[in-house]
Amino acid sequence: MIALPSAKDLRRQARDAASRCGVDLDSFAGDRAVNSPINGQPLVSVRWQHAADVDGVVTRAGEAFRAWRTVPAPVRGGLVRRFGELLREHKEDLGTLVSLEVGKITSEALGEVQEMIDICEFAVGLSRQLYGKTISSERPGHRLMETWHPLGVVGVISAFNFPVAVWSWNTALAVVCGDPVVWKPSELAPLSALASAALLDRAIAETGAPAQLSQVLIGGADLGQALVDHSGVALLSATGSTRMGRSAGPRVADRFGRSLLELGGNNAAIVTPSADLDLTTRGIVFSAAGTAGQRCTTMRRVIAHVDVIDELTDRLAAVYRRLPVGSPIADGTLVGPLIHDAAYKSMRNALEAAQQQGGQLIVGGRRRFADEAPDAYYAEPAIVRMPEQTDIVRQETFAPILYVLPYRTLDEAVALNNDVPQGLSSSIFTSDQAEAERFLAADGSDCGIANVNIGTSGAEIGGAFGGEKETGGGRESGSDAWRSYMRRATNTINFSGELPLAQGVEFTV
Ligand code: NAD
Numbered sequence: 001m002i003a004l005p006s007a008k009d010l011r012r013q014a015r016d017a018a019s020r021c022g023v024d025l026d027s028f029a030g031d032r033a034v035n036s037p038i039n040g041q042p043l044v045s046v047r048w049q050h051a052a053d054v055d056g057v058v059t060r061a062g063e064a065f066r067a068w069r070t071v072p073a074p075v076r077g078g079l080v081r082r083f084g085e086l087l088r089e090h091k092e093d094l095g096t097l098v099s100l101e102v103g104k105i106t107s108e109a110l111g112e113v114q115e116m117i118d119i120c121e122f123a124v125g126l127s128r129q130l131y132g133k134t135i136s137s138e139r140p141g142h143r144l145m146e147t148w149h150p151l152g153v154v155g156v157i158s159a160f161n162f163p164v165a166v167w168s169w170n171t172a173l174a175v176v177c178g179d180p181v182v183w184k185p186s187e188l189a190p191l192s193a194l195a196s197a198a199l200l201d202r203a204i205a206e207t208g209a210p211a212q213l214s215q216v217l218i219g220g221a222d223l224g225q226a227l228v229d230h231s232g233v234a235l236l237s238a239t240g241s242t243r244m245g246r247s248a249g250p251r252v253a254d255r256f257g258r259s260l261l262e263l264g265g266n267n268a269a270i271v272t273p274s275a276d277l278d279l280t281t282r283g284i285v286f287s288a289a290g291t292a293g294q295r296c297t298t299m300r301r302v303i304a305h306v307d308v309i310d311e312l313t314d315r316l317a318a319v320y321r322r323l324p325v326g327s328p329i330a331d332g333t334l335v336g337p338l339i340h341d342a343a344y345k346s347m348r349n350a351l352e353a354a355q356q357q358g359g360q361l362i363v364g365g366r367r368r369f370a371d372e373a374p375d376a377y378y379a380e381p382a383i384v385r386m387p388e389q390t391d392i393v394r395q396e397t398f399a400p401i402l403y404v405l406p407y408r409t410l411d412e413a414v415a416l417n418n419d420v421p422q423g424l425s426s427s428i429f430t431s432d433q434a435e436a437e438r439f440l441a442a443d444g445s446d447c448g449i450a451n452v453n454i455g456t457s458g459a460e461i462g463g464a465f466g467g468e469k470e471t472g473g474g475r476e477s478g479s480d481a482w483r484s485y486m487r488r489a490t491n492t493i494n495f496s497g498e499l500p501l502a503q504g505v506e507f508t509v
Contacts (some may be wrong), residue, residue, distance in 0.1 A: 140497020
């Protein structure tokens, strides 16, 4: 049995949370249903914009850019500080909308909003730290330096599974770097997008920043494509499937735009014989079954040494059998619904393919609550023992399937970790420092994220986030990811009164 609030109650919760954030959903009413994966029923219907609207939006963002780029960066930080305060005030409202729209359990939905708050704090500090370098010149009486300037309009395309955090990672940095943002959120999650953007609009109005600094485009992939192709978008930051990135990346490159791609992952953990299996089991279960397997960093593969694979699989299976699957807004639930029927079908297809390719289903995979909620797709997270890394294991299936593979030598385990097209996140569970260092070394994991004794998901905002290969190569959030949102100018200043040329070149007429 699943205790579901009534459809009416879910609709009321969505309206109330949006309204507290300053959004009257009636003013966005249209013919596109926004379904909640909790019951598969519409929460509300919204109006979609058209690709033809994009040009006007980008043009207005360009006007905001011309005003904002000369505002001192620490003053720009003041806007982000206010936005962060509003996010704190409305953390529960946004968390509610995230749970209702994409089915995240309450604590993960609140965690997503916490990430938004954290990146605002980071960006406020960053607004006083947009450093360039001073470099020794080879010529006397000369100084060489680099300065960082605002880049231009940033287009953000985001995926359903982090419906608001990814936008805020981009926006908090873009705004302190002097750039306006045009956001095309997932068509599956327009409500949390409208609510987040309304809070930023309020901060913009209160601080006197240009009104068009933040704009939102509600609609489908055609809007994303129009942003991709618009020459007024200086940086396109696109998060989603590798299929989307394969289309967007070359098109942005074709117009010599800049892109930041955050695409699919196929993340693994290596478990060595010295691993603490209690900690390992907990780390794997959160990364593999959390968010119902719908994170880009979800752990999809465990590569376990032959000496521990049986015990580890037994331990994992025992925990999986106890995992509370249910309504994401009910107390105690750890695994909420899949986003829609297509996600459930891809899970079923992958499980079938895995078994045809020699896999043994250990636990899970069944649909739950189909009688009470026929339009919602709750699935038991699954574990499949695989004899080797077959085709299906090398694909990202965006659902909670964990493949468990054996290895004998650490070299073999690292090779398996790397032998997938994606390169986002990875981890090793070990008590042997040499093994950990081997995994982190130049010939170790080839992923953008490589962890020790912690799972593949749940990154902090302080580090740069992103991955290699088909994950797209982008880095956003912390560290020096801000550089993508600025243009670098190299300046040579001559105070010698002479005109010596570089490399000793003589050119005297
Ligand atoms: P998706 O690719 O279906 O959609 C993502 C966004 O791209 C949506 O806003 C969609 O409207 C837009 N879009 C789709 N096709 C487009 C095109 N041709 N041109 C421009 N825009 C287009 O992805 P999804 O199902 O929403 O999200 C799941 C996928 O996102 C998974 O593959 C997951 O790994 C990935 N993801 C990656 C990261 C990361 O940081 N690497 C984070 C979250 C999700």
